Amino acid sequence: MEKNVTDRVQWFVSTCRNNGLKVTPQRLAIFRILSRSADHPSTDTVYRKVVREFPSISFDTVHRTLLTFSKLGVIEAVESYSGVRRYETDLYDHHHIHCVICGTIIDFCDEELDAIQVPERIADGFTVLGKRVSIRGICENCRKQNSEGTHQ
Ligand SMILES: [Zn+2]
Numbered sequence: 484m485e486k487n488v489t490d491r492v493q494w495f496v497s498t499c500r501n502n503g504l505k506v507t508p509q510r511l512a513i514f515r516i517l518s519r520s521a522d523h524p525s526t527d528t529v530y531r532k533v534v535r536e537f538p539s540i541s542f543d544t545v546h547r548t549l550l551t552f553s554k555l556g557v558i559e560a561v562e563s564y565s566g567v568r569r570y571e572t573d574l575y576d577h578h579h580i581h582c583v584i585c586g587t588i589i590d591f592c593d594e595e596l597d598a599i600q601v602p603e604r605i606a607d608g609f610t611v612l613g614k615r616v617s618i619r620g621i622c623e624n625c626r627k628q629n630s631e632g633t634h635q
């Protein structure tokens with residue numbers, strides 16, 4: 484199910500080469516950061532990590548690189564309730580739990596959800612490439628903080 488970071492990086496390098504995208508040290512660093520993060524980082528989070536390695540890289544470069552990567556299909560943009568685009572490199576079938584307060588996105592796998600059938604009226608006129616169930620709610624941490632607030 485889950486590929487390790489080295490495998491993913493190798494696959495990333497060959498996918499870029501096959502698509503004529505140069506694998507620069509900056510691009511490699513951005514992909515590495517993403518494949519090590521299980522928390523679906525935003526552009527800002529990726530930028531703050533990559534700038535430690537490449538102090539001259541701009542936010543805009545990181546932003547454009549992430550867009551290029553997701554167009555290429557080596558990463559995926561994750562639907563988010565906070566309005567900020569988030570990314571991940573986990574392209575296997577999985578589902579998401581979103582906390583609407585802190586923005587945490589947690590992965591989970593469930594074979595029954597994987598097997599959900601797309602309604603025929605959708606599948607007729609639409610080429611389905613993937614399905615994902617996203618559950619939204621309030622995580623344990625936020626729930627605790629919330630109840631502490633009301634008991635004061
Ligand atoms: Zn939360």
Ligand SMILES: [Zn+2]
Nearest residue numbers: 571573579590
């Ligand atoms: Zn995910």
